[in-house]
Amino acid sequence: MARRYTSPLTSADVTPKGLYLNRRQIMAGAAGILGAGLIGGGARAQEAQAPNTFEEITTYNNFYEFGTGKNDPARNAHMLTTEPWSIEIDGMVDNPGTYMLADILSEMTIEERIYRLRCVEAWSMVVPWNGFELNDLLDLAGVQDGAQYVAFETALRPDEMPGVSRPIIDWPYREGLRIDEARHPLTLMATGIYGEPIPNQNGAPVRLVVPWKYGFKSIKSIVRITLQEEQPVTAWNSYDPREYGFYSNVNPNVDHPRWSQATERRIGGGLFARRQPTLMFNGYEDEVASLYEGMDLSVQF
Numbered sequence: 605m606a607r608r609y610t611s612p613l614t615s616a617d618v619t620p621k622g623l624y625l626n627r628r629q630i631m632a633g634a635a636g637i638l639g640a641g642l643i644g645g646g647a648r649a650q651e652a653q654a655p656n657t658f659e660e661i662t663t664y665n666n667f668y669e670f671g672t673g674k675n676d677p678a679r680n681a682h683m684l685t686t687e688p689w690s691i692e693i694d695g696m697v698d699n700p701g702t703y704m705l706a707d708i709l710s711e712m713t714i715e716e717r718i719y720r721l722r723c724v725e726a727w728s729m730v731v732p733w734n735g736f737e738l739n740d741l742l743d744l745a746g747v748q749d750g751a752q753y754v755a756f757e758t759a760l761r762p763d764e765m766p767g768v769s770r771p772i773i774d775w776p777y778r779e780g781l782r783i784d785e786a787r788h789p790l791t792l793m794a795t796g797i798y799g800e801p802i803p804n805q806n807g808a809p810v811r812l813v814v815p816w817k818y819g820f821k822s823i824k825s826i827v828r829i830t831l832q833e834e835q836p837v838t839a840w841n842s843y844d845p846r847e848y849g850f851y852s853n854v855n856p857n858v859d860h861p862r863w864s865q866a867t868e869r870r871i872g873g874g875l876f877a878r879r880q881p882t883l884m885f886n887g888y889e890d891e892v893a894s895l896y897e898g899m900d901l902s903v904q905f
């Protein structure tokens with residue numbers, strides 16, 4: 605199995621809510637940093653890295669199933685029933701079926717991961733997630749040879765999601781990763797923020813977090829995971845493939861057709877704060893660049 609990722613950020617970077625966290629996990633993270641020394645990409649990503657407040661993370665959201673305004677998810681997502689919750693795991697797996705989330709969680713190790721989140725709209729945050737590695741869930745399902753991609757689907761519940769009555773994207777929200785991206789130790793299934801259960805507006809009860817890709821790849825409130833041979837059809841890519849690539853790796857050198865990606869606005873930085881430079885792979889270059897060796901990132905963006 606791939607090495608585990610240790611966050612270059614320490615418990616000292618987390619505001620008091622972080623104290624709810626499992627102490628052993630925090631200590632393990634700190635030991636990892638001392639042991640490993642500075643990790644290149646992670647160290648660079650550490651600039652201006654204090655996590656955003658719980659308030660910022662939970663009131664400025666994109667979750668179009670609950671409306672397209674940044675504050676709509678915070679106002680509407682309470683309508684989503686998150687308990688009980690199950691995930692259908694199907695396609696090229698040894699153990700297909702409907703998994704209760706509670707059963708999955710009993711098999712998983714929950715860790716804290718303080719990650720940068722960079723939206724394709726050129727704003728960013730730093731979020732202290734809690735979650736487990738997608739890789740561990742894939743092992744539980746038993747990935748078969750030949751499975752080259754993982755497809756994900758968000759719940760589609762018109763009764764609970766006022767936003768889906770508008771045909772903004774072709775619902776349900778869908779996303780996908782290549783299998784090596786899905787198995788990368790940075791790729792997290794998040795169940796919490798600041799040591800608290802993840803709020804509905806952030807994708808309760810379980811959502812994907814792929815920190816080196818634009819935020820829309822990090823699909824929320826997941827009900828289905830499919831292992832397959834072909835590249836999955838995904839919501840934003842099929843909406844407009846020129847604007848939203850399948851890969852959507854954060855890249856300051858590849859602009860969105862309608863705006864520059866060279867800089868970003870840090871949420872909570874204040875109205876007059878200077879924009880900060882966008883980091884290649886969102887600051888995780890040392891961890892993930894090898895996944896894309898030999899690819900022309902301006903073509904396969």
Ligand SMILES: Nc1nc2c(c(=O)[nH]1)N[C@H]1C(S)=C(S)[C@@H](COP(=O)(O)O)O[C@H]1N2
Pocket residue numbers: 661664665666667668669721722723724758777805806807818819820821822823824825
């Ligand atoms: N199902 C679903 N997942 C989604 C979205 C969405 O609209 N629906 N928005 C995406 C976008 S554009 C971003 S930037 C992140 C935002 O996550 P956050 O609200 O937790 O910051 O969620 C992503 N996941």
Ligand SMILES: [Mo]
Pocket residue numbers: 666722723724725818819820
């Ligand atoms: Mo986004």
